[in-house]
Amino acid sequence: MGGEEERRPKLIQGNEACAEGAIAAGCRFYAGYPITPSSEIAEVLSYRLPAVGGTFIQMEDEIASLGAVIGASLAGVKAMTATSGPGFSLMQEHIGFACMAEVPCVIVNVMRGGPSTGLPTSPSQGDVQQARWGTHGDHPIIALTPWSVRECFELTVRAFNLSEKYRTPVILLMDEVVGHMRENVVLPDPSSLEIFDRVKPSVPPEWYIPYEDTSFGVPPMAPFGEGYRYHVTGLTHDVRGFPTLREDEIEPFMARLFRKIWSHLDDIQTWDTFQMEDADICIVAYGSVARAAKRAVLEAREKGKKVGLVRLITIWPFCRRAIEEALKGCKVFLVPEMNMGQISREVKRVVRGRGEVLTVSKALGRLLTPNEILEPILEESR
Amino acid sequence: MAAQRYEVRFSGTGGQGVVLAGMILAEAAGLFGGRHVVQTVSYGPQVRGGNSNAEVVISEEEIDHPKPIALDLLVPFTQQGCDEGAKLLKPKGIVLLDPEMVTQMPEGWIAPLPLKRIALEATGKGQMANIVSLGAIAVLCPHVTIEAMRMAVRERAPRGLEEIFLKALDAGYSVADSMREKITFREAPSPED
Amino acid sequence: MNEERRLIYHYLRHDKKFPHVWCPGCGNGIVLGSLIRTVHALGLSKDEVVLVSGIGCAGRLPVYVDFNTLHTTHGRALTFATGIKLAKPHLKVIVIMGDGDATAIGGNHLIHAARRNVDLTAIIVNNNIYGMTGGQSSPTTPHGLRASTSPYGHAEHAFDIARLVEAAGASLVARGTIYHVNLLDKLFQRAMEKVGFAVVEVISHCPTHFGKLNFLGDAVESMRWMAEHAVAVERAKKMRPEELQGKFRIGVLVDRDMPDYQSEYEKVRKRAMEGVPYRIDPQEISKMLESHQIY
Numbered sequence: 001m002g003g004e005e006e007r008r009p010k011l012i013q014g015n016e017a018c019a020e021g022a023i024a025a026g027c028r029f030y031a032g033y034p035i036t037p038s039s040e041i042a043e044v045l046s047y048r049l050p051a052v053g054g055t056f057i058q059m060e061d062e063i064a065s066l067g068a069v070i071g072a073s074l075a076g077v078k079a080m081t082a083t084s085g086p087g088f089s090l091m092q093e094h095i096g097f098a099c100m101a102e103v104p105c106v107i108v109n110v111m112r113g114g115p116s117t118g119l120p121t122s123p124s125q126g127d128v129q130q131a132r133w134g135t136h137g138d139h140p141i142i143a144l145t146p147w148s149v150r151e152c153f154e155l156t157v158r159a160f161n162l163s164e165k166y167r168t169p170v171i172l173l174m175d176e177v178v179g180h181m182r183e184n185v186v187l188p189d190p191s192s193l194e195i196f197d198r199v200k201p202s203v204p205p206e207w208y209i210p211y212e213d214t215s216f217g218v219p220p221m222a223p224f225g226e227g228y229r230y231h232v233t234g235l236t237h238d239v240r241g242f243p244t245l246r247e248d249e250i251e252p253f254m255a256r257l258f259r260k261i262w263s264h265l266d267d268i269q270t271w272d273t274f275q276m277e278d279a280d281i282c283i284v285a286y287g288s289v290a291r292a293a294k295r296a297v298l299e300a301r302e303k304g305k306k307v308g309l310v311r312l313i314t315i316w317p318f319c320r321r322a323i324e325e326a327l328k329g330c331k332v333f334l335v336p337e338m339n340m341g342q343i344s345r346e347v348k349r350v351v352r353g354r355g356e357v358l359t360v361s362k363a364l365g366r367l368l369t370p371n372e373i374l375e376p377i378l379e380e381s382r
Numbered sequence: 383m384a385a386q387r388y389e390v391r392f393s394g395t396g397g398q399g400v401v402l403a404g405m406i407l408a409e410a411a412g413l414f415g416g417r418h419v420v421q422t423v424s425y426g427p428q429v430r431g432g433n434s435n436a437e438v439v440i441s442e443e444e445i446d447h448p449k450p451i452a453l454d455l456l457v458p459f460t461q462q463g464c465d466e467g468a469k470l471l472k473p474k475g476i477v478l479l480d481p482e483m484v485t486q487m488p489e490g491w492i493a494p495l496p497l498k499r500i501a502l503e504a505t506g507k508g509q510m511a512n513i514v515s516l517g518a519i520a521v522l523c524p525h526v527t528i529e530a531m532r533m534a535v536r537e538r539a540p541r542g543l544e545e546i547f548l549k550a551l552d553a554g555y556s557v558a559d560s561m562r563e564k565i566t567f568r569e570a571p572s573p574e575d
Numbered sequence: 576m577n578e579e580r581r582l583i584y585h586y587l588r589h590d591k592k593f594p595h596v597w598c599p600g601c602g603n604g605i606v607l608g609s610l611i612r613t614v615h616a617l618g619l620s621k622d623e624v625v626l627v628s629g630i631g632c633a634g635r636l637p638v639y640v641d642f643n644t645l646h647t648t649h650g651r652a653l654t655f656a657t658g659i660k661l662a663k664p665h666l667k668v669i670v671i672m673g674d675g676d677a678t679a680i681g682g683n684h685l686i687h688a689a690r691r692n693v694d695l696t697a698i699i700v701n702n703n704i705y706g707m708t709g710g711q712s713s714p715t716t717p718h719g720l721r722a723s724t725s726p727y728g729h730a731e732h733a734f735d736i737a738r739l740v741e742a743a744g745a746s747l748v749a750r751g752t753i754y755h756v757n758l759l760d761k762l763f764q765r766a767m768e769k770v771g772f773a774v775v776e777v778i779s780h781c782p783t784h785f786g787k788l789n790f791l792g793d794a795v796e797s798m799r800w801m802a803e804h805a806v807a808v809e810r811a812k813k814m815r816p817e818e819l820q821g822k823f824r825i826g827v828l829v830d831r832d833m834p835d836y837q838s839e840y841e842k843v844r845k846r847a848m849e850g851v852p853y854r855i856d857p858q859e860i861s862k863m864l865e866s867h868q869i870y
Binding site: 227233 | 642
């Protein structure tokens with residue numbers, strides 16, 4: 001990796017950019033199961049990982065894939081898997097394990113139409129709420145949604161950084177349009193990237209308490225095999241990792257699990273705004289739909305409508321503050337999505353009657369068009 | 383309107399090289415022409431034997447909506463691809479087609495070119511019609527030059543086949559250049575036809 | 576302290592909240608003892624041993640031992656173990672599973688781990704039943720017997736775990752019992768020394784559920800049954816089929832040398848690092864196809 005050759009603009013797919021981002025972030029282990037429209041990520045990594053001393057393995061299913069990823073991560077290697085809807089459903093079991101045992105890992109879901117086998121080659125944003133609540137039990141989660149090829153690279157790096165920093169699975173929610181589209185990009189020089197590696201214990205093994213509370217909320221993580229022998233389990237555990245049924249141990253554990261994410265929203269949440277300065281109508285969009293929405297903003301402005309765009313980059317935890325800020329100027333919100341209305345629920349929850357929330361919810365297996373987004377805006381202000 | 387977009391769709395069935403054509407056009411305009419490009423793929427309603435479309439959006443500014451909104455250029459390699467794509471054409475959009483492959487022409491501006499025959503004559507391979515079409519696009523599309531197209535073809539062609547690919551490209555370019563004036567507006571066929 | 580006590584002190588997490596979860600008469604303690612003696616005999620350091628388990632009674636075993644221990648999800652222990660082993664090949668990764676864990680919910684992972692021949696030691700404690708959840712039938716519950724979900728007799732037929740993993744490609748397959756403890760130590764040792772996927776099926780029992788439901792008596796009686804019905808492989812070779820009727824073989828059933836996954840993947844890495852496209856000589860292709868035998 002590196003060198004002048006790499007710095008030339010290249011025409012690459014979002015999926016390829018994601019794979020390159022993983023390598024740049026220090027990922028050295030990939031386990032996955034083929035599924036459209038994410039397979040290019042596996043193909044690129046099967047080629048690239050062994051060349052940088054890493055490991056690629058095709059497992060027997062997606063459950064096994066995420067199991068192997070968690071195993072590799074526990075052994076101290078940054079690891080990832082990629083899939084699409086049906087495989088993402090199978091992975092829910094181990095997403096929960098990674099949340100519970102606090103194992104850093106990155107899960108890419110290139111969303112296609114669902115439910116079930118659905119529309120294998122067509123885009124959707126139907127897994128947004130599944131990313132939040134797919135695994136059983138209470139847990140916080142981080143999910144990011146890129147809208148361009150370059151951002152597929154950048155957010156893959158960011159997903160690894162956040163997962164390492166907060167010892168949590170991070171989900172990269174791409175969609176088929178973003179995954180398969182090709183753009184000419186110059187990928188960042190890997191040496192210019194900020195890479196975060198998990199904090200290892202600085203105390204001797206006999207002092208190490210693997211799930212100890214810290215002011216930051218994230219305990220240092222010792223890789224297997226380096227002298228810090230401890231227990232990792234999917235059972236609710238005490239600070240030493242041993243299963244517990246004691247309320248006085250369960251309560252602080254659950255509290256810390258949430259606190260480590262909720263107390264760092266400033267660091268975790270990002271969103272973008274476009275022409276929001278004077279807007280009275282706010283479009284809230286993410287992923288490829290945000291590109292159609294941006295076009296709709298421009299076209300609405302030409303027609304004299306004061307429309308702006310809030311683009312969610314961090315989709316979970318939901319960027320409440322982005323909406324709160326928009327509420328200062330906007331009384332109308334429009335949420336276009338390639339699903340039957342998933343993030344619009346969150347927008348409604350935040351707006352709470354302080355404005356009107358319109359939706360364009362279509363799960364047709366194609367990208368929404370700027371016109372479809374524009375329509376309710378023109379109707380609204382008529 | 384915001385930034386001027388130039389939108390192209392190649393449409394055909396498996397094996398006709400529509401995705402390759404789309405990628406080469408995107409690279410010619412993007413990597414060698416300095417334009418912003420987005421190339422996407424979409425599929426027709428049929429699960430098997432249906433059309434696949436490679437679409438390229440070219441602009442001098444950053445591209446927001448990645449899919450075509452209204453086509454400037456449609457390059458169909460099948461009748462079905464022509465019929466579907468014609469609905470998306472701009473009023474001044476052009477259809478570059480081979481009358482042997484697409485027998486029923488739509489209403490609009492048509493650039494008829496015997497792509498397959500040119501490919502056969504230049505390279506002995508009818509399958510190179512997609513590359514021949516790229517030569518013609520270098521004439522029709524304001525965002526790519528034949529030089530940029532040559533560089534893109536050279537990079538994308540399978541190793542050892544660069545020269546054959548370039549021959550197909552150049553053949554398409556020279557025929558299209560001499561037929562520039564043949565691009566005509568075609569009325570919808572009247573019921574009596 | 577005598578030797579046995581010293582071992583216990585050295586290897587058990589004696590400050591872990593004992594007592595353990597197992598019922599009186601359970602075979603898991605015997606398996607744990609055998610495992611510890613084997614690790615000790617092989618001179619492995621506690622830091623290099625990773626003990627991975629799934630869910631069930633056997634799944635609770637790692638928590639008591641002072642290794643790197645990982646208690647995973649139901650049936651998936653082998654997938655985590657695969658990730659650990661490939662990420663850090665110098666670690667000795669031992670997987671402990673129950674019969675339901677390994678062959679029902681984890682059956683697919685079991686055969687694929689065997690097929691890949693990942694260098695893991697897989698111990699499957701077979702007590703013919705789901706103990707932790709209350710005695711439901713498992714893929715090794717014998718036909719006709721009772722379980723809490725087979726009150727009218729079990730309608731299905733059982734897996735032969737050893738034959739299953741042999742067919743799937745394991746390098747070493749062994750079977751022991753919780754009665755033949757000295758043999759179990761030896762089998763564990765053979766399995767851990769083997770490079771490649773090594774499986775030891777441990778015939779155990781569940782006096783609490785399986786024994787009670789099927790009138791098999793207490794732990795002692797069921798161990799007596801094991802003593803009477805197990806035949807060493809060496810002896811079985813000299814016995815006529817009718818003499819072997821109703822008996823089961825114990826010992827090393829399969830031991831074959833095959834390249835393990837890591838050494839094969841190391842070749843992949845080497846090719847990738849050299850950056851030369853991988854080309855196969857056409858003659859090599861026919862040889863590869865021939866060695867891929869299907870009967």
